[in-house]
Amino acid sequence: MADVxxxxxxxxxxVSRVANGLNNVEPSTKERVLAAMSQIGYRPNSAARALKTGRFNSIGxxxxxxxxxxxxxxxxxxxxxxTQAGYSITLIPIALPTQGQLLGxxxxxxxxxxxxxxxxxxSHILDRADISLPTGMPVVIVDSDADDTYAVVDTDQTAGARDATRLxxxxxHRTVWHVSGPEASYSAARRRDSWLRTLTEAGVEAPPVLVGDWTTNSGYQHGLALAENRDVTAVFAANDQMALGLMRAFHENDLAVPEHISVVGFDDMEESSSFWPPLTTVHQDFSAVGRLCIERLLTQIDGSRPSGGATIVPTVLIERxxxxxxxSI
Amino acid sequence: MADVxxxxxxxxxxVSRVANGLNNVEPSTKERVLAAMSQIGYRPNSAARALKTGRFNSIGxxxxxxxxxxxxxxxxxxxxxxTQAGYSITLIPIALPTQGQLLGxxxxxxxxxxxxxxxxxxSHILDRADISLPTGMPVVIVDSDADDTYAVVDTDQTAGARDATRLxxxxxHRTVWHVSGPEASYSAARRRDSWLRTLTEAGVEAPPVLVGDWTTNSGYQHGLALAENRDVTAVFAANDQMALGLMRAFHENDLAVPEHISVVGFDDMEESSSFWPPLTTVHQDFSAVGRLCIERLLTQIDGSRPSGGATIVPTVLIERxxxxxxxSI
DNA sequence: GTGGCATTTGTTTACGTAAACATGCTAGCG
DNA sequence: CGCTAGCATGTTTACGTAAACAAATGCCAC
Known part of the structure; x- marks a missing residue:
């Protein structure tokens, strides 16, 4: 900068003023500075800027x-x-969803x-209160328990699962079976609870929950078991991948979908419309979730208000x- | 730090020495400092550290x-x-693969x-020489032309496509049709070229290339066209999603896979083994690609050697x- | 014409850290 | 016993930037 x-x-x-487009700088001066900048190949040093301003323009x-x-x-x-808001993303993957890893x-x-x-x-690990997030650090949590302490953004799991079951x-169908996500997952729990409540409210007895782990293979395994049971006519899988696994198992056992068994998924992945048969599923608006996360986070960053509570993104049932x-009907 | x-x-x-675990510090002193650190809740300021050291411990x-x-x-x-190497990831998504966006x-x-x-x-946009990467910034490129200027890590597209076609x-099969990825993609071009060469070397006439865009839907569209042509008995799709689209189109036209038409994909996504029928495909070792990227990048960062040239990761043909x-045979 | 105000530009300072250098102390050796 | 080597610790400085303050210039109103 000194060279410039x-x-x-x-x-x-x-130079600093020109770099930040701030204040009033004489146009002619500005031009001279810009020329010098490009001549020297000046790049602002983000570390120094962050040190001075305390802002990083980055979201973890x-x-x-x-x-x-x-x-x-x-x-x-x-x-x-x-990116649109001028922030970059710092990714912190954790290998296992354990308390220690998250803390790390x-x-x-x-x-x-x-x-x-x-x-x-x-995962439920967010429950424990001993997560010591640096004080004052704005946080938004996706897909968690609606703890009012933090800002939460999530899909309307409950409505989605209810729509699927009701359909x-x-x-x-006399009743609806359910292949759920893993025990530890909040969204899996919410979809399962909503499925159960919908059945109960309809006066229908709920079959036992089949617990999967989101993978196609777990769906496949449960599908093989369900194929044995000729009473099963409708299954609601907690995601599309497990629904795919179910359908594979049914195909292999010469059970036609939807003639013998109906299957509904959850997510609406891009591929779902090309499964065989094209999958009826609950569409999630992930773009909206992401957008709202940033929106709420920026609100906290700018205003430094804690801003707890949940923002819910609606789902749409896609019949294929x-x-x-x-x-029998 | 002063407070500590x-x-x-x-x-x-x-304090700085203790924080960095450097030099020799009297154990008793070290303990006192550590105690003071946790009492005050000291967190090193990465901006200041980066400013001083010129290292960010982050990879874009x-x-x-x-x-x-x-x-x-x-x-x-x-x-x-x-993460394992102690670096964090800064994500820079670009909305469109244009020169300007990339430059930005x-x-x-x-x-x-x-x-x-x-x-x-x-994409081919990397071709143009006018990309002004800050001089001296270490770069690794995934899936690009093997330009010796940069370090390149990529899957062995050529061998994968050859294996698929040969199978x-x-x-x-008298010949093999090909649904390729988009024109602008390097990997698509390499898979297509390898398919073509394999056919030519086998003395087989190649049918026209069907250009898709990686999506299941583009596969489906081409599949509908192929279903009209009763001479088609084997199709190699440049990725699994397009293969899925093909199979959907064939199903809808009462063409059995693999009895009437064989389909091979490329990628081996998790779902591919649960498609109906389970998809024969070329497995890519993405983990290895990622690992090698970091490896080569760290070599450049530490040694500041330019280190051009390509690292190729082998593929495995998975028959399902x-x-x-x-x-007819 | 002069005081006051706005506009542009310059000067000083501080952000938190670690390298480089300086100091003081202890131990070992002749 | 004195000298030196080596180690633990302290002091000074600089990284590149922007806020806060200061100064200079020009313009307007009275």
Whole structure:
């Protein structure tokens, strides 16, 4: 910067003003400074700037894994929204969703240069109060318990699961089976609870929950078991990948979808419309989730208001060809 | 830091030494400093540290989009490897793969605090020489032309596509159709070229290339066209998602896979084994790609050697149930 | 014409850290 | 016993920037 100032024949402060587009600088001076900048190849040093201003223009994202469809889409949306707002994204992956790992991630993040944090860790470990997030660090949590302490952004899991279950009941199915996500996941729990409540409210007895782990393979395994049971006519899977696994198991056992068994998923991944048959599923608006995360985080960063409470993003039921009335009707 | 020093009754420099675990510090002094640190809740300021040392312990990743399977997996692997090496990841998404956008990303990145950059932009735009990466900034490029100027890490697209094509020829198919990725993509071009060469070397006439865009829908569209042509018995899709689209189109036209038509994909996404039928595909080792990216980048950062040239990661052909000899045999 | 105000530019300072250098102390050796 | 080597610790300084304050210039109103 000093070199630029020397070349342009001005003070370093004036260079700073030009670099930040601030204050009133004589147009002719500005031009001289800009010329000197490009001549020298000046690049502002973000470390020095951050040191001086205390702002990093960066947002940390803590994720358990990138390998699930939803997390990836959410991250994509967050990254896009953050970039538009002039922030960059610092990614902190944690290998295992354990308390210690998460704590380590927070520590690392607090040493990293971030103005705020988005946590995408679908797990109960956030419960424990002993997570010592650096005081005053703005946080938004995706897919967690609606703890009013933190700002939470999430899809309307409850409505989505209810819509899916109702659709199958309305088609005339006697009951609806459910392949859930893993025990530790909040969203899995909410989808399961909503499915259960919907059945109960309809006066239908709920079959036992089949617990999966989001993978196609876990869906496949449960599908093989369900295929044995000729009473099963409708299954609601907690995500599209498990729904895919279910359908594979049914195909292998010569059970036609939807003629013999109806299947509904959750997520609406891009591929779902090309499954065989195209999957009826609950569409999640991940872009909106990501956008809202950044929005709420920036509110906290700018205003330094804690701003707890949940923001809920609605879902849309997408009917394709994996659902039909039961055969006996 | 000054507060910690005051509480511990030592100088700031000693605190710094303890914080970095450097030099020889009297154990008793060290203990006092550590106690003071935790009492005050001291967190090192990364901006100041970066300003002083010129190192940020952060790696930038420039991606066109997160929404393709391969990019996501690569990013995941990069993030994991970087974290293990004590680096964090700064994500710079670009909305469109245009020259200007990429240039903007580089500029932003050069202002951001990164020690090196991984570029995952599968496009010819990297060709142009006018990309002004800050001089001396270590770079690794994934999936690009093997330009010796930069370090390149990539999957062995050529071998993968050759294996896939050969498998179908060896099964007795007269020829193999190909649904490629978009024109602008390097990996798409390499898979297509390798497919073409394999056919030519086998003395087989190549049908026209069907150009897709990686999406299931583009595969579906081409599949509808192919279904009209009863001569088609084998198709090699440049990724699994397009293979899925193909199979959907064939199903809808009552063409059985693999009895009427064999299909091979590329990527081996997690879902591919649960497609109907389970997809024969070329497995890519994304974890290895990510790991090698970080490895090569760190070599450059530490040794400041330019280190051009390509590192190739082998592929594995996974035979599942979407391939069989043609019906007429 | 002169006082006051706005506008532009310059000067000083501090952000938190670590390298370089300086100091003081202890132990070992002749 | 004195000298030196080596180690623990302290002092000074600089990294590049922007805020706060200061100064210079020009303009307007009375």
């Amino acid at each position: 100032a020397a070349v342009a024949g001005v003070s370093a402060q004036t 994202v803590i994720m358990f894994t990138l390998s699930t469809f939803g997390n990836m889409r959410t991250l994509d949306a967050i990254a896009t929204a953050a 991630a927070f520590t690392r993040l607090s040493e990293q240069a971030v103005d705020g944090v988005v946590v995408i860790v679908e 199958l009941l309305d088609l005339g 060809q994996s659902t039909a009335p039961p055969r | 020093a005051a509480v511990a009754g030592v100088s700031a420099q000693t 990743v420039i991606m066109f989009t997160l929404s393709t399977f391969g990019n996501m997996r690569t990013l995941d692997a990069i993030a994991t490897a970087a 990303a580089f500029t932003r990145l050069s202002e951001q605090a990164v020690d090196g950059v991984v570029v995952i932009v599968e 179908l020829l060896d099964l007795g 149930q979407s391939t069989a000899p043609p019906r």
